[in-house]
Amino acid sequence: MKVLRDILYKVNIEAVSGGTDIRINDIHFDSRKASLDDVFVAVPGTITDGHDYISKAVDQGVIAVVCERMPETMINGVTYVQVPDSKKALALMASNFYGNPSRNLRLVGVTGTNGKTTVTSLLYQLFKKAGYKVGLLSTVRVMVGDKEFPATHTTPDPMSINKYLDMMSAEGVEFCFMEVSSHGIDQERTTGLLFAGGIFTNLSHDHLDYHNSFAEYRDVKKRFFDELPSSAFAITNADDKNGSVMLQNTKASKYTYAIKSYADFRGQVMENQLSGLLLKIDEQEVWSRLIGNFNAYNLLAVYAAATLLGHDKLEVLRLLSELESVGGRFQHFVSEGKITAIVDYAHTPDALENVLSTINTVRTGNENLFTVVGCGGDRDKTKRPKMAGIAARLSTTAIFTSDNPRSEDPEAIIEDMEKGVEPQDYKKTLSVTDRKQAIKTACTMAVPGDIILIAGKGHETYQEVKGVRTDFDDMEVVQTLLKQLNK
Template identity: 40%
Template sequence: MQLRLILNNISVIEIRGESSVDVTDITCDSRQCGTGSLFFAVPGHLSDGHHYIDEAIRAGSRCVICERDIPEQAGVTFVRVADSRRAMSRAAKNFFGNPSNELTVVGVTGTNGKTTVTCLVEAVLKAGGLNPGVIGTIEWRYGETAVPSRNTTPESLDLQRILRTMADGGVTHVVMEVSSHAIDMHRVADIDFDLGVFTNLSPEHLDYHGTMENYYAVKKSFFQHLPKESAAVINDDDPWGKRLTREIGGSITTFGMDKTCHVSPTDVELGLTGLKSRLETPRGVLTLESPLMGAFNLSNIMAAVGTCLALKIDNEYIVKGIETAGPVPGRLERVPADEDIYIFVDYAHTEDALRNVLETLRVFAERRLITVFGCGGERDKTKRPLMGRTAAELSDCVVITSDNPRGEDPQAIISDIERGVDVAKIDTALSPGRAGTEQRGYLVIEDRAEAIDWAVHSARTGDIILIAGKGHEDYQIVGDRRLPFDDRIAAARALASRHSRSVS
């Protein structure tokens, strides 16, 4: 495709060189450049793409879009714009032929619940004989294709490439998670969404947004920029959701516990094996069963039902899809155990998510609720003491450990968590050497595998163990290393060790 076509509807300050040059690929990673590549020099938090322009040109790039006045080089076209990232989003849409226009696209945004809602909607669409694709925290997938994700929402270039692949592969609907970072960084600015879904809002990413008001404003902007004919599905139980409904207007489907919502529940039964409920909807009552646990998952189910109603999916397929949708990887995922203990792995890495999961499990704990968790490094530090407080309030035993420390000192992160622990409500006398004495309190075991092992060996009949924070992740980031680590595998190994000791 010629460069001039890629630049369609992009505000250009200056072009130096030929605009008719052919472009074979577009990228913002100089390592991916080849002959005929268009390179975007994008300023970032950790590095600046302008520093890699020469590397991109040496690799074969003959076109560069940048924000600065770069010295001319023979045979290279430089395009100067005010915002490289914003220009990249529009260029990607042009280069890949606006694939979202060929699809029905649903964007799910909110602090928690995005992955579960996308999986539920996917199951309903499949039940209705449609061919959905999903883009999210775990992976992007359609048909027999599944590719692990590195970000909740990919960069705009990757996103448009994925959408083109899906459109060419016969996908009818795409359900994607939309993070606040993706909205703010224009990754989704040039996708034609048919529907936006708001799950909830609670403190997260405040290291990036600064305040909850700023965080909300970014989420709100997603809905404000939806095409006029698009619709929204909003959680009315969430105060930010109520405000969003008031402020954006348009075609809105609400869900929540209040009977005034478009989707609301009656006759709710919550258990360790799932939930049952009747949902009142504008299209009649839906009687549902699901293997998902907890009131927060009832909210996720209502979000999915509201979404599918807005998409005009028949009731029978909604019921079938919700009932057949299995547990989402790393979301209150149970680790099989032969003994009378329950072990769950969950992705909860915010105070609100941790509280939801602990309140769900607290009801079913016949004896102790043991929580193993940590907080990620180089991420919002304000949530660390909040999560420590919540874990201590709702658990009998808490093991504070390492999560993904990245470039931070794990002990410093743990100290931040400990500041939230109310020692008046939970004892500090837990000792690794006293495992199995049915003690209550908290302790610190920095090594995550050892922390999980302690919890499993300490558990007795009727205890529930929650391993929180990493969920589906199969790695641990320590420094700049991405090490293999899976909470589910670590728990299974600890169970095997526990069993071998009991029979020896």
């Protein structure tokens, strides 16, 4: 058991009722999990407020409560600690509880709208191939060395992050690569962690359902770099107009990468095919199995980070050529009937345009390109018409369908999407609400040589409708359908 006083190290405290020299068993911010001798941290949320559950947690036997507002009734024998920001307090307490495990390895955070999962996963692959014990905290999966755990959030809660980092420390992990989302930064989930480096990929339209404006979204991302220590490095995409903003106030050592601009790490796309990319990095050519200009940027970010973490440049280039694409990120196969099917997580306008532009770059123009795309429910509605307009403009046929409608009416989501289609593209669009039927429609229309893109869900193996998740894997569905149709 840990002493509460030690767990509160570095936490900004406004008032205390009771003693802090008490032993605590665990820390919880979900009152349903709190029990005897635990600490309950009351965190205000977007839907519920933890302060409403303080009395419930006390009834369940917690020995201490950390909150922003002291309850009207305080129970004898329970310590109450008032703080100005319980989200930040939770993060610091989590780090202290697990003995500040981020200090026992080299932790690198990756933030940006697109590319976070790919960059972190490629870094994990590269360092593992180089012979190191490596950790990964990503949207797709959590890896503690060779042990895999399911991922629930892009950036987990502070207790989960520190628990995984503690496990990594115990396993002798030397490097950990972590996705850092804007939600995670805003909700202080990364507070208290010691980062050895940070990488910025790009910034485009996303999460405006959560952030009030694009400027706020950008500034939250920037906060991650503002808080990096002077011992860390900060790498930014110089070709992104917001790249330089990220480095304005950082104390970390500043580096840039780019394909179009002058940068510390510069790349050039020599060939771009459905079989892969030929890149020139630091005047050396390297072939990658990854596809598209957006992956050229991802590979360049990986090269820069690996080099700054002390690896020989030529060895890094050799390892880059061995890296495999990440599940649900431009994952593709060719059917027996010579139809190419591509599954990609693209769920923002910028990501969808990148994927479609890449396909149009490598196709001859004689093939048809069918794009099956939907937009998530209970999320940023302003993306919907933009994504539909892009799909219609850059495809032979765009089929609008359901993604994860969640609590919304899927047909209403599709109606929002259709508003973004330009008049000249109307005849290139179809709307098929059922996702499986939409994919089947594309498969039925395709002939040998054609390309089908299924966008939006990528690695996800479920579909969420009215709070219920059912099994649904885009790659499995399209493979099965093409086989059933003998295509």
